[in-house]
Amino acid sequence: MTGAAILSAAEMRAAEAELFATGIPEYDVMERAGAVAAALIWRVGGLRDTLVLCGPGNNGGDGFVIARLLRTQGVPVRVATTGDSRTPSARQARMLWDGPVDDIGDTAPATLLVDALFGTGLTRGIDDALASRLRSLAGAARKCFAIDLPSGVSTDDGALLSVPPHYDMCIALGALKPAHVLAPAADLSRQIVCADIGIDTSSAMTRLLGPPILHAPARDAHKYTRGLVAVVAGDMPGAAALAACSAAHGGAGYVRLVTPHPISGLPHAIIQIADHEPDSRNALSDARIAALLIGPGLGRGAAAVARVRAALTHGHPAVIDADALLALRETGFDLLPGKAILTPHMGEFDALYGQVSGTWLARAQEAAQRSKAVVILKGARSIIAAPDGRIAVSSPASSWLSTAGTGDVLAGLCAARLAVTGDPFRAACEAVWLDGDAARRAGAAFVADQLIAALPAAIAARLSKGSSC
Structure with missing residues (x-):
């Protein structure tokens, strides 16, 4: 994974401790953080009058550094505090500030x-009077900046411990935190920028989903080397048709649709096999199948469970979606192949896994470990979790994806990328990113068919130049 690292409060403390262990003083890191944040604020605000709110800890110390550096640029800066600075670095930063210091209760807007009151590690809400004062000052400002995190949010789960204002920019120090990507805290900031302060995040297992690097087919490729996808249809043929078309446009070399009823209007390149014909069993036993997709339009009940059992018996890498996820409650996870992707939305997740405690990141991770499969927990920000501990969190998706059939498109895209790559986690990450980019390209008020039509352009934009596989 190449996206920005997401560290919990404990992981951030450990990463900072490793940096300090190299001999770099804590205060030097505070200076780095303040310098990066001040540069970002200067770029947006220029010489506009600025009020920096400083809390008692190191977040407040960052604020004093920011104020001092902005003042050297000619910015008229005032600082308002909640009281004394309580950490050695914060006290040093305050000592180096030679400008005015107001009480936050009396200061003018x-x-x-700049909100530098409380950052990573807050475990309880801030005082109601202070929270109200923060909102009042923010409401009077033209632009608001949060340093590391908005004051009043829980670092690891994004919960609102108090009622914070909204911000134009949140400057994450060293790494993103879960609160930057988990609602409701993630929705407080119009823009989130991660500032490099020298923290080593190379081993981070949780990351923001970055754009994939894709490859054109090799010059000697053919339909089977590019990947054969088998889609098992059910009671609602339209969903399976969308999934099959998505797989065909998602990079698979060959798509085979096993269906109880002929489906009209499909591209001729998608081969339909009636599942009551003698060769339908052979259609799924074909060793050349690189990915199996079951679930879109499958239906429910004993027949659906039996169809899932029969399909998974062959051991092909598989994408399990929609109704097939509910069938897994009956079959159990032991039936899953070694390479599998599960694609539940939150309702299906709860139905399949029951009450899993913890943050959405933790819940997705536990689900992946329990099922020994890659899990895409679908939502406004989808969470992709692998059994080995890797997690990728997507950027916010287009709200126009909230229309019938788009889940079938994602499932088909997952199957195509699984057939191409052979790697469930990579395939899931590629599929979620491409799905989001296709939605962006499709614009407003699209239907699922138009989402499919935008996939080739999304793929073309991510092709690595001069290479193929």
Whole structure:
């Protein structure tokens, strides 16, 4: 994974401790953080009058550094505090600030507001009067900046411990935190920028989903080397048709649709095999199948469970979606092949896994470990979790995806990428990213068919130049 690292409060403390263990003083890191944040604020705000709110800890120390550096640029800066600075680095930063310091309860508002009250590690809400004062000052400002995290949010689960204002920019220090990507805290900031302060995040297992690097087919490729996808249809043929078309446009070399009823209007390149014909069993036993997809339009009940059992018996890498996920409650996870992707939305997740405690990141991770499969927990930000501990979190998806059939498109895209790559986690990451980019390209008020039509352009934009596989 190449996206920005996401560290919990404990992971961030450990990463900082490793940095300090190299001999770099804690205060030097505070200076780095303040310098990066000040540069970002200067770029947006220029010489507009600025009020920096500083809390008692190191987040407040960052604020004093920011104020001092902005002042050297000619910015009229005031600082307001909640009281004394309590950490050695924060006290040093305050000592180096030679400008005015107001009480936060009495200070006047400014055009720009910088919230450096409380950052990573907050475990309880801030005082109601202070929270109200913060909202009042933010409401009077033209632009608001949060340093590391908005004051009043829980770092690891994104919960609102108090009622914070909204911000134009949140400057994450060293790494993103779960609160930057988990609602409701993630929705507080219009823009989130991660500032490099020298923290080593190379071993981070949780990351923001980055754009994939894709490859064109090799010059000697043919339909089977590019990947054969078998889609098992059910009671609702339209869903399976969407999934099959998505797989065909998602990079698979060959798509085979096993269906109880002929489906009209499909591209001729998608081969339909009636599942009551003698050769339908052979259609799924074909060793050349690189990925099996079952679930879109499958239906429910004993017949659906039997169809899932029969399909998974062959051991092909598989994508399990929609109704097939509910069938897994009956079959159990032991039936899953060694390479599998499960694609539940939150309702299906709860139905399949029951009450799993913890944050959405933790829940997705536990689900992946329990099922020994890659799990895509679908939502406004989809979470992709692998059994080995890797997690990728997507950027916010287009709200226009909330229309019938788009889940079938994602399932087909997962199957195509699984057939191409042979790697469930990579395939899931590629599929989620491409699905989001196709939605962006499709614009407003699209239907699932138009989402499929946008997939080739999304894939073309991510092709590595001069290479193929």
